[in-house]
Amino acid sequence: MLSAEQNELITRTKPGTAAGALMRRYWQPAALVDELSGNRPVKPVRLLGEDLVIFKDDKGRYGLIGRHCPHRGTDLAYGRLEDGGLRCPFHGWLFDVRGQCLQTPAEPDNSKMAVNIKQKSYPVMEKSGILWAYLGPGEPPEFPQFDCFIAPSTHTFAFKGMIDCNWLQSLEVGIDPVHTSFLHRFFEDEDPDKGYGRMFRDTSKDSDMPMTQIMREFPRPRIEIEPTDYGFRLATLRQISDDKAHVRVTNLIFPNAFIIPMSREMTISQWHVPIDDVRHYWYAIFTSFGAPVNKDEMRRQRLELYELPDYVPRKNKSNDYGFDPHEQEHATYTGMGADINVHDQWACESMGAIQDRTAEHLGTSDKAIATYRRLLRNALDQAGKGERPMMVLDASEAAKITGPACVDGIGPVADWQGYWQRTGEDRQKTKTWANGH
Numbered sequence: 001m002l003s004a005e006q007n008e009l010i011t012r013t014k015p016g017t018a019a020g021a022l023m024r025r026y027w028q029p030a031a032l033v034d035e036l037s038g039n040r041p042v043k044p045v046r047l048l049g050e051d052l053v054i055f056k057d058d059k060g061r062y063g064l065i066g067r068h069c070p071h072r073g074t075d076l077a078y079g080r081l082e083d084g085g086l087r088c089p090f091h092g093w094l095f096d097v098r099g100q101c102l103q104t105p106a107e108p109d110n111s112k113m114a115v116n117i118k119q120k121s122y123p124v125m126e127k128s129g130i131l132w133a134y135l136g137p138g139e140p141p142e143f144p145q146f147d148c149f150i151a152p153s154t155h156t157f158a159f160k161g162m163i164d165c166n167w168l169q170s171l172e173v174g175i176d177p178v179h180t181s182f183l184h185r186f187f188e189d190e191d192p193d194k195g196y197g198r199m200f201r202d203t204s205k206d207s208d209m210p211m212t213q214i215m216r217e218f219p220r221p222r223i224e225i226e227p228t229d230y231g232f233r234l235a236t237l238r239q240i241s242d243d244k245a246h247v248r249v250t251n252l253i254f255p256n257a258f259i260i261p262m263s264r265e266m267t268i269s270q271w272h273v274p275i276d277d278v279r280h281y282w283y284a285i286f287t288s289f290g291a292p293v294n295k296d297e298m299r300r301q302r303l304e305l306y307e308l309p310d311y312v313p314r315k316n317k318s319n320d321y322g323f324d325p326h327e328q329e330h331a332t333y334t335g336m337g338a339d340i341n342v343h344d345q346w347a348c349e350s351m352g353a354i355q356d357r358t359a360e361h362l363g364t365s366d367k368a369i370a371t372y373r374r375l376l377r378n379a380l381d382q383a384g385k386g387e388r389p390m391m392v393l394d395a396s397e398a399a400k401i402t403g404p405a406c407v408d409g410i411g412p413v414a415d416w417q418g419y420w421q422r423t424g425e426d427r428q429k430t431k432t433w434a435n436g437h
Contacts, residue, residue, distance in 0.1 A: 013048030063097025129158030142398035181219035
């Protein structure tokens with residue numbers, strides 16, 4: 001368990017907090033590219049406790065600036081996109097993607113007032129269907145060469161969803177290797193061929209055993225953690241027989257992401273991004289190592305559960321997450337339907353707006369959570385001393401961080417890798433399987 005002071009330290013991310021300052025040292029998802037694809041690409045966002053507006057100007061450039069006009073404080077989310085920027089409807093002040101005021105049209109013709117007005121602004125980068133923002137000091141870090149960032153756009157799909165609690169709760173659920181045997185337990189197994197786009201519906205390598213069966217029948221895995229340059233690699237081993245074990249590899253990507261296998265051909269790279277201290281979004285990039293992603297089907301499946309424009313879950317506290325006691329008795333462990341995002345959402349939100357970690361009791365199966373908290377506190381100490389924390393990368397460092405190994409499999413195999421290789425314009429998918437551990 002943590003002290004109240006320690007819990008405050010690692011959960012609060014608004015401006016002026018230690019964890020907030022650390023989070024701002026990294027690129028963070030601010031919006032989906034899809035959210036700015038309409039006729040009026042302007043959207044208010046709240047990120048790390050700051051109220052901002054993200055927009056695309058008439059030249060196709062993205063900007064992220066303070067939401068309230070520095071003139072009289074009106075809401076720029078209602079601004080007009082014209083003349084190379086975002087114009088406040090109140091008095092016509094115009095701001096470009098860097099926050100520079102370009103015009104103050106109500107002032108005299110010879111006024112130089114605009115030159116000295118700069119709105120808060122942050123860099124924005126488009127990558128893999130997500131608009132990323134850097135809210136920190138100095139030059140932004142480089143992106144690591146993860147599969148989800150270097151795969152062709154045909155082989156990635158991005159989505160997000162809101163969760164009504166502190167960001168850390170969702171991250172810790174995501175790296176918990178044991179909960180899948182309980183929270184996501186299904187009493188009957190579906191046809192894997194009909195499970196496209198859904199977790200735990202595939203069979204494992206060298207096996208016809210559905211993932212749902214493995215999770216259900218082997219709930220006491222052996223857990224191994226290996227430190228890496230990007231965080232740690234978590235291997236969860238379920239002994240299927242004397243000579244075979246199922247291996248599931250999860251990668252913690254510091255500070256607030258993880259990469260998990262979705263099927264034999266697809267991974268999920270997921271970030272948990274604070275809106276403020278009591279709400280957050282998960283952002284996910286689904287990366288295929290086989291056929292191009294069926295984006296229409298992936299989007300259709302997820303929009304059954306999330307309501308636009310803010311990606312709010314349709315199943316939530318107000319309707320008991322769709323809980324059905326008959327289903328809980330006969331079909332699923334939770335009684336909350338077949339989508340595991342609903343299960344995870346319930347687990348995260350039912351802890352409270354900010355989990356009281358002074359009352360928790362971690363066991364040996366929670367070593368991944370304990371390991372992550374040590375990494376986080378160490379990075380907070382480093383940042384507090386003016387040192388560079390883990391994963392704040394320069395170009396040469398970023399180029400060396402690839403992969404990472406991430407797969408579900410069954411057999412005498414424990415070191416699994418899937419990665420994209422690029423040579424010039426040629427993109428070739430390769431997958432290697434290494435025996436041994």
